Amino acid sequence: MYPSSIDTSERSVGEDGLPNFPMRRCPFAPPAEYAEIRKKPGLSKVRMPDGAWAWIVTRHNEVKQVLGDNRFSTVPSTPNYPMIAPARASLLRNEHPATLIRMDPPEHTKHRRMFSREFMVKTVEAMKPYLNDLVDRLLDEMEAKGGSCDFAEVFALALPTTVISNMLGVPYEDQEYFHERALQKLDLKADPEVPLRAGREMREYLDGLITRKLEAAEPADDLITRMLHNYMLPGHITRAEALATAELLLMGGHETTANMIALGCLSLLLHPDQKDALVADPSLVVGAVEEMLRFHTIVHYNGPRVALEDVEVGGTLIRKGDGVLALISAANRDPAAFDDPDRFDIRRKALHHVAFSFGSHQCLGQALARAELQIVFSKLFQRFPNLKLAVPVEELEFRYDAFVYGIEKLPVTW
Template identity: 70%
Template sequence: MQDPTAAPAFPMRRCPFAPPPEYDEIRKQAGLSRVTMPDGTKAWIATRYEDVRAILGDNRFSTVPSTPGYPFIAPARASLLMNEHPPTIIRMDPPDHTRYRRMLTKEFMVHHVEAMRPELQNTVDVLLDELEAKGSPADLFEDFALAVPTTVISRILGVPYEDRAFFQERSKAKLDLTADPEVPVRAGAEMRDYLDRLITEKMQDPGNRSDLISRLVTSQVVPGHMTREEALATIELLLMGGHETTANMIALGTLSLLLNPAQKDALVADPSLVRNTVEEMLRFHTIVHYNGPRVALEDVTVAGTQIKKGEGVLALISAANRDPKMFPQPDEFDIHRDALHHVAFSYGVHQCLGQPLARAELQIVFTTLFQRLPKLRLAVSPEEISFRHDAFVYGVDALPVEW
């Protein structure tokens, strides 16, 4: 019988500002290590930067959840992914993934996002006006961090911003790893029903629309390049990914600067540091901390370890971004660090489609926030902040501030 200590239980609980400490110990071991998933099956775990990139960049590993051996990190996650029909593009392998991704690149290309910067700046300015008008104290997460990307992605997709409470609640339910397995499935169904009605409205009254949903309908669904169900899956993914991740990154990034006032002051004094600052925030927090489940489609050797066909693998980007071989003193938050080669947006064909937009939003937020609110500070002690340890996207439940 295998020694249970040789395959510890996964997932492990992360610290507020660091991945689980077990990752450091696993990284020191030769080759890859085994962990025990919640359903009792075993999976390989990769924690070194080079090993994580090797797995994520190798198409001999599948991201399709229905592939036998796929490692599910929680019953709620298994229920959600196995009931996702059709799947989203992030759970497709090439060539399907490649074909559908090409349909979405226009709105998220670097030059397109750069042209949006004045609009993004105006959005941040308006929301800070509203925050100041509301008065101190406030919840920076709800009133600003969540509002910025929600406004932006709603505008890009053509989703009514006034419906934000509906889709924010469903998104949160889908990402809750501790929920009853029926909860994320029901939330997903409600989200797609909502988006299906929205598609119908746009098809009945096409007008002169330039939003992404209208473009998908007219250029992909109507000609038959994409089914209506596939469009729904795609739009749902973009809506969720477009606000959940960036919202939590804004909140955690703000918190990091508040807890490191010398670095905050350096950024205020020299706004050119913002690009480094944002990359370090992305590396340091790695909020999509369970990204990277894969299953081997054939026998593959990584770090001297043979992974057999049908065996699950967890290529943990949060561990890779704390690998001291790549990032000296990795547990220090340092905005002067060159962290551009982090893997917070994943690696390989499944790198985040929206990363140019996320970077632009974050850069604009952090060249504006502390200039507008130079006395911004926490309204509670750091120990009182509640972190979302059990969510697929890490973050905070609230960020009470005053100024």
């Protein structure tokens, strides 16, 4: 009923008995195999598309253990780093310089700390009046469409794209250019040349933007300009590193939140009793957002690692040099951490989910993402109480083949 192409590989096992990875999933649930693997003692192995094998970690506490332990490297050039698709391998092995999400400490710590203050809880708190106004304006624009629209494009993508463009100082008019390339970079089924070229074009685009910012008579009040003046011009980072970070923040700041808004909206449309409860009691929005994050865990294949030393996890000895998939999508459906984990329930306490990952690489922009989602879902159904799917749910196209999961279009009426 729900075709998935990335795995077309049948849920079969290879000649050596190892299950192939990735595995087929449903629109609203990770592969059934994760639950079977979780029940087996210790850790299991899977076969990657390139023939290498890797440990698969599916329990919440063990995924946290791996992601929280710096003896597991996130540097893709490390031998045995699990590559989930040829397009991904091509991108990760050839992207220079690497962005900070592909660095280990102490290098990672140095780069990440340059940007922590930009995404502090209180920085985001101070943005809330702006976010509130922006959400209202975009809901006005949606209403002006008449009685129907593609919510994914008209609202879900427009909001985070506007926010991150404004924050970084990237012209919003260029959003079609960078969004198209973001999708190409994340396309797991693409010809391996495509994500590489898209990444190159993103950095060329941002290089031109940086030149304009440096030539500006007065420094603008935006994150990229601050990065240039505080870190690049004094020589703490190179221009190429500044470009890599600008690209990471632009990609991470719009595509992830956009997909979460669309999937969150869909989940509430499919659970009208919970949608009504949220409208009646707006204080439920905080928990509702955490549940959406947990339930969908849109970066399904986060996170690949390689052991830099021998480490025991769940009674299994992972040897130095072994590849490991510590899957946040599996951890967030572990019944030991979440009762009846396949049920969508906005009233559950889900704050300990790992949808933003865990450890030193946990999402830099999580406070901003939470703020955007909380404001959206405290207003959307108040404003459009009769919002409905315009097509049967079976007709929706899900992005099985994207590194960041989502939905192609979400046609709604009101």
